Amino acid sequence: MKHYKKNLTLLAGLLLATSTYAAKELLNVSYDPTREFYKEYNDWFTKQWKQDTGEDVRIKQSHGGAGKQARSVIDGLAADVVTLALAYDIDAISSRTGKFPSDWQSRLPNGSAPYTSTIVFLVREGNPKGIKDWGDLAKPGIEVITPNPKTSGGARWNFLAAYAWAREAFDGDIAKVEDFVGRVYKNVPVLDSGARGSTTTFVQRGIGDVLLAWENEAFLSLKELGEDSFDIVVPSVSILARPPVTVVDENAKKHGNLKLANAYLEKLYTPFAQRLVAKHFYRPFLPEFADAEDIARFPKVKLITVDEAFGGWQKAQAEHFSDGGTFDRIYTK
């Protein structure tokens, strides 16, 4: 009997301990290359929130390919906020679950994109094949490494950037543009399923002459593998990639996190967060807050947006990446 009582008090004590300790939890579902940035941002945000409200919060991160992450949220992963690579993937969550309004992009500044990036070329040290611009990628004998646009968000940016360049170069002659894009993809020896996979193929396996990469991934490769093995080449035109963020309203409400989730994303636009963005090789939306040194790393390049050049993601997806679209025709022709 005594034993039993002892157990009971222990149990009660445990329950009490967990209930007082239970900090609020926020789940941020993100894509691959933001790992390092959010790790640092979360530490800072947790401290800020404690200071402002006295509440303890714990932020959990989930990373993976953007398409796969979006699908998990659609299938029921209880994300409070999503921070993905493409507006298209967040659109899919909104239309399939109805958990937040379809005009979500207007809820935060810059189309809900606190940081942007672009597509650059990573080439071998000294650029032995002399690759300068998109036109060089279609030349015979050049090996291009890029992931499969059907499975990778980053690969879709690559495809559209090449397409946009060609449309300008060939004065909008669609037959020539498609022929050019086709020749670029004929030069691709391996189509990995995700951006990190392509980076591995190029960097570790030593395959290919040029890797089409997110600017932040390219810088990260240089930082981790040494500046003397690769060079970054910036093409004349590239695409403005805006990885957007949004609150999944219904999930956050259910967890009682709505205020917290909104604050979490709004604070991405604060001077400190913007400086952090630049430190992690993303282009900040408000460059005036970043270190001048970090900003100087980003070369000036003419950037076009998907909205201007392709009429938005829904249209681009339907025309180029759906079954029977431009990308499929390259291989089935």
Next chain:
Amino acid sequence: MTQHATATAPKTPRRSKKRGSVLPGFTPTMGFTIAYLSLIVLIPLSTVFLKTAGMSWAEFVEAGFSTRVLAAYKLTFGTAFLAALVNAVFGLLLAWVLVRYRFPGRRLIDGMVDLPFALPTAVAGIALTAIYSRNGWMGSWLEDLGIKVAYTPIGITIALIFIGLPFVVRTLQPVIEEIDVELEEAAATLGAGRWTIFRKVLFPTFFPALLTGFALAFARGIGEYGSVVFISGNMPMRTEIAPLLIVTKLEQYDYMGATAIALVMLVISFFLLLAINLLQRWSSQRIGHS
């Protein structure tokens, strides 16, 4: 193992009708078996059929039989078949050596056979790609001979050989263990040569088990995804396997298209395995009763 079950299968129901089963509790165990099988196998698989039922026939044909998908089926079934064939030959050799000979390190090799079972397939894929790609130590050597392995169907086949090996070895070992050496000795005293002994005495005894091992390795190869995506290069029409196409469709939120391909694969696999099973049963009966 399995070959025993099939060999004795026709006898059991006859006996149970006449005298009742030797073991009690047939009804509850049978009930449990069916319930368990439904829960684990039939219900998940039936959702594949249900999901595709929402498509029109034209949509189904478009999703399940377009040129690109057909190329993927050909590659998937072709490489899986080839890998299972290679495994059947060398797995037999390996099982024979492990059972018949005693040598130092035998236990170690025996344990190593199971490694492909335990290793996460992605690890196998990455390791194989590292070895066989252009700057890997096997790949660079083969490249000089003009043979490309990584990112070609050869690479896919190698990955599937790795994955399927234990199936053949583990099904053959117990059967080879049971073969009496006296049988071979008797054949030898009757004047049979080594080749004749292998062909007429040994081969028929382990042929059913070999078929089982082959079928298991083949089935495993058809479904394999994790290791293959790393070494295949995933080029449409050339090195794109059918399971990758399913994942591709899912990434585009095309759940129906994905299940259409899954359904076609399921049906093909079912009939292939059925054919192998019938062949196995036919051969084991012929041997068992001759």
